[in-house]
Amino acid sequence: MSAGVELVASDKGALEATLDRLIADGVASGIARQDSTLWGPAAEEESAKRLAWVSLSSASRHLVPEIMALRDELRAQGLDHVVLCGMGGSSLAPEVICEAAGVDLDVLDSSDPDFVRTAIEKDLARSVVVVSSKSGGTVETDSQKRAWEKAFTDARIDPAERIVVVTDPGSPLSEAATAAGYRVFHADPAVGGRYSALTAFGIVPSGLAGADISALLDEADAVRAALETDTADNPGLALGALLGTAARVGVDKMVLASAGAPYAGLGDWIEQLVAESTGKDSLGILPVVVESTEAPNWQPSTPDSVLVAYGPKAPVLSPASGWGAVVDGSLGAQLLLWEYATAIAGRVIGINPFDQPDVESAKAAARAMLDGGGAQPEPAFVDGDVTVYASPGWLPEGTATVVEAVEALLAQLDPQHGYVAVQAYLDRHRDADLAMVRGRLAERTGRPVTFGWGPRFLHSTGQYHKGGPATGVYLQVTGQPEADLAVPDRPFTFHEFLTAQAVGDGQVLADKGQPVLRLHLASTDDPTGRLGEALG
Template sequence: MSFRISVSGAASDAVRRTVPVLVADLVASGITGQDAELWGPAAEDEASKRLGWTEAVAVSRPLVPEIEALREQLEADGVTHIVLGGMGGSSLAPEVITRTARVELTVLDSTEPGQVRAALADRLAESAIVISSKSGSTVETDSQRRVYEQAFRDAGIDPATRIIVVTDPGSPLDESARAAGYRVFNADPTVGGRYSALTAFGLVPSGLAGADIAEILDEAETIELSLAIDSPENPGLVLGAAIAATVPLRDKLAIVADGTHIVGFADWAEQLIAESTGKEGTGILPVVVEKDAPELSAGLADLQVVRLVDDAGDQIFSHHDTGEIRVSGSLGAQLLVWEYATAVAGRLLGINPFDQPDVESAKIAARGLLDARPEPAPAAFVADGIEVRGTPDVIGASSDLVSAIDVLFEELPANGYVSVQAYVDRVAHPELARLRDLLAERAGRPVTFGWGPRFLHSTGQFHKGGPAVGVFLQITETPAVDLAIPDRPFTFGELIAAQASGDASVLAEHGRPVLTLTLTDPAANIATLFDAVG
């Protein structure tokens, strides 16, 4: 079988109680048949335009020979390095597909100037870039396209031979790219970004990088029938019930890779679940953790653990006392099962799993700051080169770095979580991610870690639309060297600063405690930050 799941404890109870109702309500066949009424009247309009992912395997088959032919053409032209400029659903699926296939893809999902400069400096003469944007107006991907166009021209390379575009038909990017002579792949407009793993968004960059995308579609196809049948063994129904129907609801979902051959799957699932369910004051918060994460041994009543393994066992249900969900399977099957399960979870939670009403608020705030470009607010104080800012409830009682972090933690409710948001070059400073475990150990609560601005297209929806129980630690940096964006009145450094400030302001408007720490010399300041936390 291409997918296996076993459940125990509270998850098993949820499955036993809920799945028969889902079967009787014909939910699985309804999703497959694109029944937009499954999520209630308020969601019907959006759902009617967002269920194309259920047909993605068949719709995407004709893309495979096109992508393989382009790859051969690029290789014949000396292109051996593929870069992906994309955010959220446009980058997370190709990242997990290529990492699992062990082929190289440079994922440029940032506006941090150092990270963009490093990508531009990496084998430009042998590189092609895939620019992926569903709407065709994403500011990050527009900026990445502009800077690569300029770099190719400066190197005497025709951008039309090196830029490939993936976007919805008729988008602004579709029209401008065709006018410029770029190769364009149109994606299915009836598929939302986070459900687009098996569409052109997932397949074009992965296939050009060398992954076997026909195999991914084959793997997904093996599970399609099981997902379409209204049966108690339907893995989409079982997984959806296990993550969204526990009583009381375990609304923090720790996802841990524990022996799976799939690399980075939890990061993809994080966006799918958080952006789909985190709204109207409810939702499931995915927490991506390692096997030794403090949360896993803390006995948290609101934490459900999902282990990604390579053999979940033959049983659909088991009755151990560990209270975990174990899933295994091929990558293609996993992608499709989790999409179904998330749609099922949306029905169980009573929300629309296909919209993202709070993502736009941070974008609007960032655009406002870019238009006005006010002087940055002065720091409340500076500690060892780290500028400290924050909401009044955090900063008002702080005098140094340690006390600022202490006060932020004092704002953490008993059922809360800590969100670390690092608007920092993740290629140059991967060690920052180690903060997650340190903070989880100290807080005794779940801690999420997101690289900015990419998390804005992912967990950013949950932060504003989900339960108001988060506290937020923003880490920003003063770039050593900035980078201009061609034909734009702002730089990459100004863009990422506006994105961080815009999101902080929206979080503050929603009453969320925010502490912003700006590293003026990241190489020196990171050690100071670890000392303050630990």
């Protein structure tokens, strides 16, 4: 199957007018030609070096035999447990590709020491580790790499026999890995991280884990001609036009749900693609990934939300806004279709979909904290085993309980345009049940609620939080790990780094006038139960 979309539009005339302009301007065929002028003069320099993703269904073919040969070689040595160290675009695509293929891939995309330690201690003797970083300088990934190198060395295993590197040519990681004798795969440098699903970043770990990456490229290739055509039945053009048109009239949230898709996790990949691409210049589309088409924020939905289902079991769309879509197709087709739709929505909204100007601010703030240059936060109060921190200016004087603090945060919520972002800097496997608070808060507030695991969301929705419309309120959850873990040859531990990331991002949001509440748990035993009263 290729791919198709069904659209529901509150203002069909406005949608048709947008489509007509896109067709007349040759936008779809222009993207296929890698025309860097499509997003205006200010975006031209960046887009000129970020459009090679359009041809990856053919351009990545040469990697397939090399990946398959390496997989066979590793499996012949009994190395069949594949771990991926990567963040954002380097991890989310392989995760959904392997989910769809039904093969195991252990994704390590966290600085939480318990999470890192568990990954390292699991099947070390059978493990091969893929270290992925486009820039080659991602601190999370470098820290994970160092921890794995130490673990292999301590076990008297040569890291060069177990570590595979994916990066851009000429990056610091490429040079260091080559010198160390690691296997190195180079990705196309003319593809941005969040558009890199079909580059080496997506297909190397997926192929080594056992996914049929040749079939994935075939699926993308099958829809490519349709996506390059300037016609109203181009699914990418239609979806991009709908999302962009809705956002321009204030329907700027996109609630995503799987409709029987064999790749239910696709929503997380779409979330980072759309949020990081469109959330800037105080504009953008906020993706809200929900648990099902019966979950709060889908049913009921809000008047500022587009409902988007992906998968073959199309629900009856009845969005409060009147805007919605069902997108169906094979996984490879979905990946390419959403990339086209996102780039097209960016043009309609009037932003550059290829830069991420606010991502670096959180990184810089975290580095300042680690270097001792950032101000250490003072707690507002302590309630039992929860220490409460709040950004200045919104927490009422005399607030003394977690329940009162959460109530005060939610009181800052704009009832027409606002959203709640829950950010959990915890072990996303052990503490997975905490994600249930998303639905509880959505029911409680009647507003869109997102849930993100820190620090991985910093590489995706973090851009929207700081660059998009200033309508969010932010609830951070941090906690003491069971045990800390040193980052080899670095002057900080994993827990110190994770805390610096939470505090640094919170400070950047606070500097932009956004309300931030951080609940720090003295223990991470049963975080869902201990926060249930306050959050639900």
